[in-house]
């Protein structure tokens with residue numbers, strides 16, 4: 001055990017107390033106030049962390065309530081440890097109070113314990129431990145206290161506008177061993193007019209709650225013209241039965257509604273779910289093939305809704321560092337005969353995003369869809385032998401004695417907010433992902449291991 005490890009061990013009860021204090025501040029996004037861009041509670045959490053840092057003898061700064069920092073060491077270059085103090089709302093399903101920071105056995109329960117207050121408050125304490133050990137780093141080490149990771153990520157642009165970008169950095173807001181590839185993200189909305197119905201009018205067609213999840217349910221409403229509602233219901237039920245499709249079908253007056261079930265999954269891994277939208281489209285098209293809207297809906301299903309690899313759009317591809325392109329149809333709606341579908345495309349890290357976007361646009365226009373961009377986030381990729389990935393991998397291997405390999409992810413971590421920065425911890429391989437879950441907790445032993453690894457990484461990157 002190094003001297004740094006010993007100091008971290010000795011201060012562990014104090015570190016835990018600091019984390020508890022922070023968790024007791026329900027720092028969920030709130031109404032902006034003067035100097036408090038993300039609301040009262042987030043500002044309280046930021047002030048608490050800065051006060052803690054000052055009480056530990058660290059230099060601190062606050063950039064208008066957007067980002068705070070605490071630093072140790074001297075020199076023109078900085079190593080950044082990026083984390084955030086905002087949390088997602090508690091949500092339902094908790095068996096302990098989410099903001100009481102209850103200690104129970106070898107665990108601390110509460111919203112933000114692992115995402116991301118535990119890791120980042122711990123990082124402040126590690127700066128203090130380095131000081132106690134008399135370690136003189138060759139670069140300044142700055143712990144950056146972000147405040148808007150969970151919402152708009154409007155915090156770090158402010159930092160980069162006012163401060164010099166770090167030499168390199170890591171964010172303990174992802175997973176170990178180290179995430180060196182994060183796919184690029186293209187969120188698009190495609191829309192077109194749907195032809196009117198003949199004997200059966202399609203009044204509503206919708207599914208999905210957020211763009212980055214596979215719709216687990218989709219529903220439609222039909223208005224019967226030439227046929228009685230009973231006849232429509234019978235026809236739909238027959239098709240559903242034939243296809244083994246789980247559907248709820250009912251009538252009110254002249255309207256018939258149906259809801260089809262799929263299985264939800266995260267939008268970065270759509271292949272793990274079953275999208276309810278193409279199932280619904282398939283059921284409607286098969287039951288009413290003569291309707292003028294049927295061919296367009298069928299085409300939409302095969303082009304946009306039904307495949308998770310972008311084959312319909314002609315963009316299916318993969319690369320070695322990050323794997324396959326994924327495409328999730330997360331939302332669909334029909335308003336005034338206008339059908340729109342929102343796609344969440346995650347593309348391999350070595351692809352040119354603009355080129356890919358143009359390919360989608362050309363294809364979509366050919367098929368009669370208008371395209372608008374909802375969000376573009378470029379990929380992140382730092383090869384295994386480049387800084388800081390090489391050093392972080394070495395530190396992780398030394399600390400755990402595991403033959404660790406870097407990870408690639410479809411989702412975008414906080415690391416994308418700073419150049420030359422990657423996600424490093426806090427989740428260990430094989431451990432459940434507790435972020436955003438009810439009863440979020442940290443286990444003392446794992447937390448201590450995280451602190452030691454972060455300490456070793458700060459020393460290695462700054463020397």
Ligand SMILES: [Zn+2]
Nearest residue numbers: 115116149173
């Ligand atoms: Zn987080």
